[in-house]
Amino acid sequence: MSSQPVVGKLPSAAMSVIGVIFLVPFVWLVVAAFQQHGSLELAGGGGFTLSHFINLFHGGGSFLEGGGSFLASFGNSLYLAVGTTVLTTVICVLAAYPLSRFGSRTQEYFVYVLVFLTGLPIIAIMIPTYDYFVTLDIINSKFWTVCFMTATALPFATWIARSFIDAVPRELEEAAWMDGMTRAGSLAHVVVPMIVPGICVVAVFTFVNAWSDFFVPYILLQGSNNPASVTMYSFFGQYNIDYSAVAAFAIVYSLPPVVLYLVVTRWVGQGFALRGALKG
Template sequence: MASTFASRRAPASRRNRRRLAADAGLLVAAAAFVLPLAWVVLSALDPRASLRVKIPDGLTLENFDAILTPEITFTPLLNSLVLCGGATLLTVVCAALAAYPLSRFRSRLNRPFLLTILFATSLPITAIMVPVYALFVRVNMIDTMQGTIFFFAASQLPFAIWLMKNFMDGVPKELEEAAWTDGASSFQSLLRIVLPLMGPGVAVVTVFSFVMMWGNFFVPFMLLLSPDQMPASVSINDFFGNRGMVAYGQLAAFSIVYSTPVILLYVLISRRLGGGFALGGAVKG
C-alpha cells in the first residue's frame, strides 16, 4: 500500500502530462466523430441547408413543420411502432418463457440448446433475407405486418433468450422455493416472483430488442412492399426518390425525429448496463 502510494506521488507531473496528452487525443477523435452529427443538427435548423457543416443562415423550425405531416412522418413512425412494438412484445414473452426452464431446471438438453441459441445469435441475418423473401412469397406472407413481426421476433429471439437466461440466473432459487411449497405453479412463480425481481433485466432485453428493430432497414425493406405499411427506416429513402430535389434540411429534421426515441431508450438502459459488454453479439446489422 505504502509503496503504491509512493509510486503514485513521485511521477505526478508526468502523470499530469500524460493526462493532458490523453485528453488531447480524445478531443481530436471526438471532433472527427462529431462532424456528421453536427451536420444533422445544424441542417435541421437551417432554412437553406446544404450537404456541409456550416453556421445556419438563421434558425428556423420550418423544416420540422414541413415534415410533421401524417404522410411523411406520423404514418411511418406509427408503422415502425406497430412493427417493432409487436415484435418486441412477442420476443420478450417468448424469451422469458423459454429462459425459465433453462435457468431453473437441470436437463441434459440445456447445454446443446444454449449452444445452438448462441450460434444463432451471431449468424448474419442479412444473408438469409433473399430466401426469406422467396419463402414469404410462397406462403403468401409477403407484404404483411404479421409476417414481418414474426420474422423480426425470430431473428431477435436467440439473443433475447441468452440475455434473459443470464439475468434470470441472478435471481436466487431460494426465493421461489417458498412459493413452491405453498403450492404455486412454476408459471405463477415466474410471473409473481422471478420476473418482478429481474425487472431491470427485462427492461434491458425489451429496450434492446426494440432499438435493434427500430433501426433495422433490410428486413422491412425486403418483406414489405406497399408504401403505406413502410416503417420510418425505409420511408426515409423517399427523400431521395419520389420528391424530386432533395430537401436536405427536411431530411435532417426527419432523421432527428426518427432517431430520438432510440437515443432516449439507450440513455435509459445504459446506466443499468455499466459497461457495454452485456450487449456483446448484438450489434449485427
C-alpha cells in the first residue's frame, strides 16, 4: 500500500509557480518561431507567421546553407536514432536472457563489467575512436556510427532488460518447456510479451539519447551525414542568424522524443516511470 498524503493548497501553488518558471525558456523559443523575424528579444519580431515551419519542409531556407537541408539532417537523426534503438533493443534482450537465467560465476563478472561500462565517459574515448574509424576506413558512415552508438547504449540497456527478465517467474517458462518449447521459443513467446513495458523503457531511453546525441556524430560524421544536433550546433557561432528559422528548426527537432515518450507512457501505463528499471 502506498502513502496518500493530504493534498494541500500550498504545495499545489508552489508547484504551479515552479512549473511556470520551467516553461520560460520555451516561451522565447515558441514566440521566435512564430514571429516573422524574431530576435533574442521577446517583442518586436513582426507578426504571426507559419512560414518558418513551412520553409523547413520546402528546401530548408537559406539559413541552412552548407549544412544540408533540414529534411536531410532530420533524416540522418532518424536513421541514427531508429537504427541504434532497434539494434540495441534486440541485442540487449537476447543478451539479458542468459544473464538472467543461466547464473554462473562468469556471468556474474560479466554483469559487473556491464555496470562498469554503463559509467564509462563516452566522450573520453572519442578521440581514439576517431583514429580507429579512420584506420578501419569506416569514418563518416552512418551505419558504423549506429554500431558505435549501439555499443555505448548496450551496457545500460542490457542491465535494465536483465532486471525486467528477472521479474518474470520461471514457472511460466517451465510450463512452456513442458509443451516442448525451446529456450528461444520461450523467450519469444513467454518472456518478451511479459516485458513489453521494460522493452519500451529501453527503447525510449535509447531513442531519446541517440536522437539528442551530439558529440558522437560531431566526431564521426561530416557534411551531408550530419544529424540535426550537429546542424543545430552550427547555428551557435553563425554570423547572421535567422533566429525565427532556427527556433522553428529547434521545435520540430525536439518533437519526436517528446511525442514518443507521451505515446509510450500512455500505452504501457504507470509501470513506465523508471522504477522497475533502476531499483534493480
